Amino acid sequence: MSTALVFVETLDGKIADITYELLDLARRVIGDGGTVTALAVMPAGLTSELGAADRVLWADNPDNRYLPESLGKTLAQAVDQVSPDLVLVGNTAVGMDVATYAASRAGCSTIASVQKVEPAGQGWQVESVILGGKMVATAEVTELTILQVLAGAGDAERGHVQGNPTVETITAAEAAATVYEGLAMPDSTDVDITKQDILVSIGRGIGDKDNIEVVEELAEALGAVVSASRPVIDAGWLPKSRQVGKSGKKVKPKVYLALGISGAPEHLEGMRDADCIIAVNTDPKAPIFDVAHYGIVEDILELVPALTEKVKGA
Numbered sequence: 001m002s003t004a005l006v007f008v009e010t011l012d013g014k015i016a017d018i019t020y021e022l023l024d025l026a027r028r029v030i031g032d033g034g035t036v037t038a039l040a041v042m043p044a045g046l047t048s049e050l051g052a053a054d055r056v057l058w059a060d061n062p063d064n065r066y067l068p069e070s071l072g073k074t075l076a077q078a079v080d081q082v083s084p085d086l087v088l089v090g091n092t093a094v095g096m097d098v099a100t101y102a103a104s105r106a107g108c109s110t111i112a113s114v115q116k117v118e119p120a121g122q123g124w125q126v127e128s129v130i131l132g133g134k135m136v137a138t139a140e141v142t143e144l145t146i147l148q149v150l151a152g153a154g155d156a157e158r159g160h161v162q163g164n165p166t167v168e169t170i171t172a173a174e175a176a177a178t179v180y181e182g183l184a185m186p187d188s189t190d191v192d193i194t195k196q197d198i199l200v201s202i203g204r205g206i207g208d209k210d211n212i213e214v215v216e217e218l219a220e221a222l223g224a225v226v227s228a229s230r231p232v233i234d235a236g237w238l239p240k241s242r243q244v245g246k247s248g249k250k251v252k253p254k255v256y257l258a259l260g261i262s263g264a265p266e267h268l269e270g271m272r273d274a275d276c277i278i279a280v281n282t283d284p285k286a287p288i289f290d291v292a293h294y295g296i297v298e299d300i301l302e303l304v305p306a307l308t309e310k311v312k313g314a
């Protein structure tokens, strides 16, 4: 009989959807006879949301402090306590912090960007995406390995079950070297990119901050808003509130125009549900074309001004 250990991720006192996906995945992979244990460092009163687990190891976190050092150590302690066959953590900004910390403490491996897990022989067959989504690697895992699972591998609705799992109170490990200073949320006075019908989204392919102006003209002609991939935000060319993706916002516009965006898994996570995706990229092998409904292999700096003229003339 197998045991799965699922790390419960929270943000600002709420359980993140990725947790419910992991609970669904854990149950599917280990079967009804197995035990699913959830490790939750979170405020009191939320364990009934984890009804898809048989058991919850719970440590109180009344102030919602995010301390990856403490969480990583606590996960390593839980691995010792539970001796799981499978450990699932979200492939999120939080999960990546925690999984690597825990793996080093527990002396085991970790695999990032996991999109599929299935039982195989004495262990698991694990599929992960590598090289920014251009290739898929398959590994037979027979030793304890912490899997960082991408959103989409499980079904959050199926994994979000109200119930009364057995709750065992534990003490979270101390963070010796890190201090929590507070949660910084994106500026809420900017436009809300999650509410737009059309997004004109730019990536590193825009090349320079000065080139954003031509894209803004196109967006204005279309009645759209400009959003971006992370490198554009990290460069400080647009505010954080415009970032699409894993560590930005999840959007579902009617039209998503992806200009000079390669289509890394962390970006796709935020926009792949758009009704119509149109991608423009000079690289015909860019992974964005795998999710695009329409693709154009072209230099955006050539195409965008011409497109703006067409839209204005229509």
Ligand SMILES: Cc1cc2nc3c(=O)[nH]c(=O)nc-3n(C[C@H](O)[C@H](O)[C@H](O)COP(=O)(O)OP(=O)(O)OC[C@H]3O[C@@H](n4cnc5c(N)ncnc54)[C@H](O)[C@@H]3O)c2cc1C
Pocket: 092, 093, 096, 132, 202, 203, 204, 205, 206, 228, 229, 230, 231, 232, 243, 244, 245, 246, 247, 248, 249, 259, 260, 261, 262, 263, 264, 265, 266, 267, 270, 280, 281, 282, 283, 286, 298, 299, 300, 301
């Ligand atoms: C924990 C974590 C969280 C992350 N969160 C996010 C997130 O929320 N959102 C996000 O976007 N990324 C996120 N990332 C980063 C992600 O992995 C990628 O690095 C990022 O999405 C790449 O952005 P890009 O496509 O703009 O750049 P690149 O991957 O560099 O792609 C640029 C593309 O532009 C094309 N190009 C270049 N010049 C032109 C031109 N003139 N005309 C047309 N095409 C051109 C190139 O062919 C290339 O495909 C995260 C990463 C991690 C590890």
